[in-house]
Amino acid sequence: EPEVTQTPSHQVTQMGQEVILRCVPISNHLYFYWYRQILGQKVEFLVSFYNNEISEKSEIFDDQFSVERPDGSNFTLKIRSTKLEDSAMYFCASRWGTNEQFFGPGTRLTVL
Amino acid sequence: QKEVEQNSGPLSVPEGAIASLNCTYSDRGSQSFFWYRQYSGKSPELIMSIYSNGDKEDGRFTAQLNKASQYVSLLIRDSQPSDSATYLCAVNMNNDMRFGAGTRLTVKP
Numbered sequence: 001e002p003e004v005t006q007t008p009s010h011q012v013t014q015m016g017q018e019v020i021l022r023c024v025p026i027s028n029h030l031y032f033y034w035y036r037q038i039l040g041q042k043v044e045f046l047v048s049f050y051n052n053e054i055s056e057k058s059e060i061f062d063d064q065f066s067v068e069r070p071d072g073s074n075f076t077l078k079i080r081s082t083k084l085e086d087s088a089m090y091f092c093a094s095r096w097g098t099n100e101q102f103f104g105p106g107t108r109l110t111v112l
Numbered sequence: 113q114k115e116v117e118q119n120s121g122p123l124s125v126p127e128g129a130i131a132s133l134n135c136t137y138s139d140r141g142s143q144s145f146f147w148y149r150q151y152s153g154k155s156p157e158l159i160m161s162i163y164s165n166g167d168k169e170d171g172r173f174t175a176q177l178n179k180a181s182q183y184v185s186l187l188i189r190d191s192q193p194s195d196s197a198t199y200l201c202a203v204n205m206n207n208d209m210r211f212g213a214g215t216r217l218t219v220k221p
Contacts, residue, residue: 033209043156043200043211056207091155099144099163099204103155 002026004104006092012110013082021077021107023092032075033093033101034067036060043091049075082111114139114205118212126220131188133215135201138182144204145177147186149197150214156200160186191219 005024013019025032034046048056049067066078075094079086087110093101115138125131133147144163148156162168162175162184174187184203188195198214 035211042213043202045208045210048207058208089155098161100146100158100161101209102158103148106155 004092004094004102006090006104006107008107009105010108010110012112015084015111016081018078018080019082019109021079021090021092021109023075023077023094023104024073025075025092025094026096026102027073029094029096029102031055031095031101032067032069033095034077035091035093035103036088037091037106038088046077079109082109084111087111114210116201116203116210116212118199118201118215120213121216122218123215124218124220125191127191127193129191129219131191131195131217131219133186133188133199133201133217135184135186135203135212136182137184137201137203137210139203139205140179140182142203142205145175145184146202146204146209147173147175147184148200148202148211149195150200151197156202156211188217191217193219193221195219 007022032049037043045058046061089106091106092104095101117136147160150156160175162177168175172189176185196219198216200214201212
């Protein structure tokens with residue numbers, strides 16, 4: 001059964017460093033998403049991406065964040081100059097035509 | 113402010129009982145509603161979607177939607193210990209999905 005994959009599973013970085021989180025959506029899906037979940041808190045929408053551009057972003061997704069689909073399979077989230085409060089689980093999700101989104105296993109980001 | 117509200121629980125039911133999970137949402141224009149299950153340390157797993165008023169059944173799960181009341185619920189029949197997890201209500205609002213904080217369900221053997 002096709003699934004969304006994410007790498008790495010755990011990323012540790014120093015405050016102020018840049019990180020890139022990677023996702024491979026399900027192959028025939030057209031819409032891609034990033035969410036984050038701070039420990040013990042709810043899942044928060046960051047950004048949606050369709051047809052090689054951002055279609056919606058939340059107030060969390062400021063200039064520190066960017067997304068890219070560099071090739072036909074990968075979807076990346078870049079966080080520039082990480083802060084302590086960026087520590088969270090980051091989930092990638094994708095969907096085809098219906099609104100049902102399927103989540104990857106997540107990347108745990110720890111900022112020291 | 114787009115909000116999705118759930119009782120945080122914990123909700124505890126005995127094995128074999130019916131678990132009832134509730135959710136309200138603020139955006140009256142929302143059209144798509146989802147229930148996800150999240151085990152501790154894992155990612156959300158889609159278990160039900162519902163788009164029309166009324167009930168939708170899938171195995172032991174029944175989702176109920178009332179758009180006039182802005183209310184969606186999930187019933188789990190014959191609850192099993194393996195159903196113990198946090199259940200997330202999610203509402204699609206203008207191409208972004210908003211999640212509730214989740215209800216923690218414990219099914220006791």
